[in-house]
Amino acid sequence: MRRFAVAEPDSLEAAAGILAREGAEARLLAGGIDLLGELKDRLISPRTLVNLKAVPGLEGIRSAADGTLRVGALTTLTALADHDRVRGEYPAIAQAALSVGSPEIRNVGTVGGNLCQRPRCWYYRSALHRCLKKGGDVCFTTTGESRYHAILGGGPSFIVHPSDLAPALVACDARVAIAGPKGARELPLERFYVLPSERLDHETVLVAGEIVTEVIVPPSASSAAGRRSSFLKFKERDSFDFALVSVAVSLKMAGRSCAEARLVLGGVAPVPWRAAEAEKEIVGGAVDAAAAGRAAAAALKDAAPLADNGYKVPLAKALIRRALLDLAGAPPDLTPS
Ligand SMILES: Cc1cc2nc3c(=O)[nH]c(=O)nc-3n(C[C@H](O)[C@H](O)[C@H](O)COP(=O)(O)OP(=O)(O)OC[C@H]3O[C@@H](n4cnc5c(N)ncnc54)[C@H](O)[C@@H]3O)c2cc1C
Incomplete structure (x- = not known):
């Protein structure tokens, strides 16, 4: 070294x-x-x-006067998962933070580092493979082993976004604050990530010298504002592991009808994947088995699996249905995906 x-x-x-x-x-x-x-x-x-x-000053969680939750970039995942307001008002965020790795990783890993971690693709991580992301001219997943790779938004590279926290934060409409040589800027976390078709050398909009300083979650995404949120993660091993597929959902219900929804998938695309078509299927009506099924179908409508990862399609559909029905308090749908 x-x-x-x-x-x-x-x-x-x-x-x-x-x-x-x-x-x-x-x-x-x-x-x-x-x-x-x-x-x-x-x-x-x-x-x-x-x-x-x-x-100094980049660690810790505070409630600002405007009701936003402000999470410093150096806050550990353990501190985030343990925070009373996060657990009470933003369950999806607490569940996602708690699902990361092992206690040792959560005690050391930070919110900023989790959001900016690099892909886990085994070709990217192998010094022996000069893949597209490392300046080579091929994404080895197209001819090689693709079981952990993207089914949505892929090409020319088929990495999947690795952070569990990111889909939950996007579902809760979080923003990210960035400091850099040209000053500070703030943008929705959803727009922080870029597809490989836009940028191959990195997965975010950060340019040289820029640093994530804070994540800001609006009060309107909290349960105190009538929202419910949840994060479900399916992994290959029961012990610590990255998501094969994860689903983060935030719903605002008006009685039995869904007034607003944000549905974001992890583990299936190079970025946290906002399933806007699925959201349209559930807004304006009851979140029952039929609506959840339509939402699941809409979310995966454009899926284009590689040779080894077709299993992610029914897996994502099942998790979406489960997350929606759990949140809406509807009976579970036991129909096979
Ligand atoms: C065995 C194992 C299992 C894991 N399982 C999971 C899992 O299940 N779910 C999951 O989400 N993650 C998982 N991870 C990833 C882990 O959560 C992240 O590596 C960790 O959170 C990174 O945080 P860190 O503070 O250590 O970042 P660092 O390692 O210090 O940094 C990570 C990257 O982000 C950049 N960076 C760090 N902070 C900032 C900032 N504020 N602004 C801009 N760039 C920054 C660094 O330059 C670096 O490129 C796992 C990792 C391991 C090793």
């Missing part, structure tokens, strides 16, 4: 300055769970690691 220096900037400006100046020779370090894996696997070999933990 190449020798590297660790910079300890004492402000966001200083951290952003080093990152902008050094470009690919510098990498931001938060909890290090993903970054150190990339270093050890020789996927990256920066000259400098910029330790974000040296910057």
Whole structure:
């Protein structure tokens, strides 16, 4: 492994300055769970690691005067999952945070690092494969092993987005605050991620020197505003594992009728996948087995599985139906997908 220096900037400006100046020779370090894996696997070999933990004020969760929930980028996943307001008002976020890895990973991994972690695709993670994302000219999933890859939004690369937290936050309409050499900006988390067809070298809109500082969740997404939310994750192993498919749902009910819905899939696409067509199927009526079935069909209508991952289609449909019926308090639908 190449020798590297660790910079300890004492402000966001200083951290952003080093990152902008050094470009690919510098990498931001938060909890290090993903970054150190990339270093050890020789996927990256920066000259400098910029330790974000040296910057004060980026850790913690607070309720702002406008009712928003503001989560600092260095907040650990454990702190997020344990937070009273998150558990009480934003169950999907607490469930997603709690579903990440193992207690050790959640104790060290941060919200910013979880949202910015790189893909787990085995070709991307293998130093032996110079895939499209690493400047090569082929996505090996098209001829190789594709069982964990994208069925929606893929091409020319078929990675899937790895964070469990991201779909839950998108379902709760969260925004992300970013600091950088050109100042601060804020955007919906949904627009933070980009498809491989738009950008191959990275999965987000971040440019050199930019740092995620905070995630902001609106009060209108909380149960106090009449919302219900839930996150379901299906994984291959009972112990810690990434999602094969996950579903995050947030519903606003008006009596038995659904007034608003946000439905986001994880594990199926290169970005947290907002299923807008599915949302239309459930808004304006009762969330019963028929509506949940229509929503599931609409969400997967454009699925284009690769050779080994067709199983994700019925799996995603079943999870969508289950999540919707659970949230609406309707009896479970036992029809096979
Ligand atoms: C065995 C194992 C199992 C796992 N299981 C799951 C799982 O089930 N679900 C899941 O969601 N994740 C899972 N993960 C991933 C893990 O949750 C993330 O690696 C971790 O949350 C990253 O957080 P970190 O603070 O350690 O980030 P780091 O490793 O420090 O950083 C990760 C990446 O994000 C960048 N970065 C960090 N912070 C910021 C910031 N504020 N702004 C901009 N860029 C930033 C870094 O430069 C780096 O590229 C697993 C990881 C392992 C090793």
